[in-house]
Amino acid sequence: MIKLEKIRVLFNQGTALEKMVLNNVSLAIEEGEVVTVIGGNGAGKSTLLNVLTGDIRPSYGKVFFENINVTDWSAEKRASMVARVFQDPLVGTCGNLTVEENLALAFYRGKNLGLRFALSPNNRKIFHEFLEKLNLGLEARLKDPIGLLSGGQRQAISLIMAVLSPMKILVLDEHTAALDPRTAAFIIQLTCNIILEKNLTVLMVTHSMRQALEVGNRTLMLTEGEVVFDANGKEHSKLTEDDLLKLFKEVVDKKGEEDEILLNP
Amino acid sequence: MNELQFLGAIELGLIYSMVALGVYLSFRILDFPDMTADGSFPLGAAIAATLISYGCNPWLSTFCAILGGCGAGFFTAWLSVRWKILNLLSGILTMLALYSINLRIMKGPNVTIMMDVRTIFSPFEIMFSTKITGTIFLLSLITLVAGFLLWYFMLTKTGLAVRATGTNPRMARAQGIKTRAMILLGISLSNGLIALGGALFAQHQGFADVSIGSGTIIMGLAAVIIGEVVFQTRRIWLTLLACIIGAILHRFAIALALNADGIGLQATDLNLVTAAIVIIAMILPRLKEITTNKFTERSRS
Numbered sequence: 001m002i003k004l005e006k007i008r009v010l011f012n013q014g015t016a017l018e019k020m021v022l023n024n025v026s027l028a029i030e031e032g033e034v035v036t037v038i039g040g041n042g043a044g045k046s047t048l049l050n051v052l053t054g055d056i057r058p059s060y061g062k063v064f065f066e067n068i069n070v071t072d073w074s075a076e077k078r079a080s081m082v083a084r085v086f087q088d089p090l091v092g093t094c095g096n097l098t099v100e101e102n103l104a105l106a107f108y109r110g111k112n113l114g115l116r117f118a119l120s121p122n123n124r125k126i127f128h129e130f131l132e133k134l135n136l137g138l139e140a141r142l143k144d145p146i147g148l149l150s151g152g153q154r155q156a157i158s159l160i161m162a163v164l165s166p167m168k169i170l171v172l173d174e175h176t177a178a179l180d181p182r183t184a185a186f187i188i189q190l191t192c193n194i195i196l197e198k199n200l201t202v203l204m205v206t207h208s209m210r211q212a213l214e215v216g217n218r219t220l221m222l223t224e225g226e227v228v229f230d231a232n233g234k235e236h237s238k239l240t241e242d243d244l245l246k247l248f249k250e251v252v253d254k255k256g257e258e259d260e261i262l263l264n265p
Numbered sequence: 266m267n268e269l270q271f272l273g274a275i276e277l278g279l280i281y282s283m284v285a286l287g288v289y290l291s292f293r294i295l296d297f298p299d300m301t302a303d304g305s306f307p308l309g310a311a312i313a314a315t316l317i318s319y320g321c322n323p324w325l326s327t328f329c330a331i332l333g334g335c336g337a338g339f340f341t342a343w344l345s346v347r348w349k350i351l352n353l354l355s356g357i358l359t360m361l362a363l364y365s366i367n368l369r370i371m372k373g374p375n376v377t378i379m380m381d382v383r384t385i386f387s388p389f390e391i392m393f394s395t396k397i398t399g400t401i402f403l404l405s406l407i408t409l410v411a412g413f414l415l416w417y418f419m420l421t422k423t424g425l426a427v428r429a430t431g432t433n434p435r436m437a438r439a440q441g442i443k444t445r446a447m448i449l450l451g452i453s454l455s456n457g458l459i460a461l462g463g464a465l466f467a468q469h470q471g472f473a474d475v476s477i478g479s480g481t482i483i484m485g486l487a488a489v490i491i492g493e494v495v496f497q498t499r500r501i502w503l504t505l506l507a508c509i510i511g512a513i514l515h516r517f518a519i520a521l522a523l524n525a526d527g528i529g530l531q532a533t534d535l536n537l538v539t540a541a542i543v544i545i546a547m548i549l550p551r552l553k554e555i556t557t558n559k560f561t562e563r564s565r566s
Contacts, residue, residue, distance in 0.1 A: 079441025110441035113422040
């Protein structure tokens, strides 16, 4: 189980520009749960994700991975437990390394490095098998620099990289936002297949209400750094896109009214 | 250019190929513009020359010079990753400090290695028919071994982690790579190689001097860029070979410029010539871009 306890994140703490990005967020993710996070721009979705991966250290609160307090662990120290797919495929892969070198980096994620060759016939075979399953013909391009591949191909490889070695949680950061609709649909299908096949625990940030319901079995809505909605189980399976949109509008309208009060005293 | 000048250019080219490999590691692999080189090259020379003149074993002295260079590089990288000092500035600070340190090591501005004192070249000078073939043989051997070791390192897990750190540190960290440790390691290795170049230079020339370091980075960069222009490859072993060939070609270019009758250049114009070569090598690709663009525009219209 992965637990966030009373997480508060303040940007520019102690200055006039102080901003509360996450306000007292507590969240427990059970094994096998696929949590999708939705919310408007600036709601704190990415910050929540970065707190989990260790890229942002919370101002207050604790992070637990299976009862280990990892609050003070850096992103690289958490890498053996957290696999991440970035929004931008250029960020998630090393452009001038070859496809197989990128895969090798992921293969040794969080393990001790030594002076043995990074690529061996054995792990080349593993990479080949993994890429073959994608049916994109990428297994023939193992020796090409990954920078020569398209964004969709790179994101597909990013996904494969994420699941090459074991993890406690897979973190997906709007990983289809930079892709065209067809490629995005393909990547989402691939994501669902991999999650199902490996029975993964997932936290996925998305802008698409439909994706949130399709992929996840639990959905959170964040607004102004607070969790305003959290549905799982039967409640989640009954949810429709319209419900979420209505809810989203309600939350935004409520905030709008507050603004109006502020503006027209 | 006569035969002696030709062979001399090869010798110096092989010595500076160490600098080229070091600069390639810092500038290209780690994307870390490391200015320490101007200090670590004379540091290597100073350590080797001083120890040898004290009667220390020349191989051990050379090894100590490498360690000294690694230390200098480590300090620069430490300033940058631990204290977040701008990488360019970290290198300049170390380079400045090394100037004084080199004067301390040599107890003066220079140290001479007497003709009768044994250097790593001595046994090879006797072994071959001429002195110069002996030194070229040993220098080629050292260059090949250094190049091979660097190539091997790049293919290891750690080497791959260093390369990832240089191209995409964010991705590297997400894969659990300790990017700061990789920068410390890479910059140490880079300056170890450059100091080795300095140690070879001192033993080859028979002296070490505080001023021999000025322009080391540019010489290294010149070699790297010339190699890239000539080879244009992505394969690691070829890029390393390109650095070595680039260093030798750079020395040929200098020898040609300085020895050509009629131009009127002298040995003291070395830095001017080097800067000009680097500037030309960096402008040429742009120029090519501009002319091909113009050409395609014209053919379209």
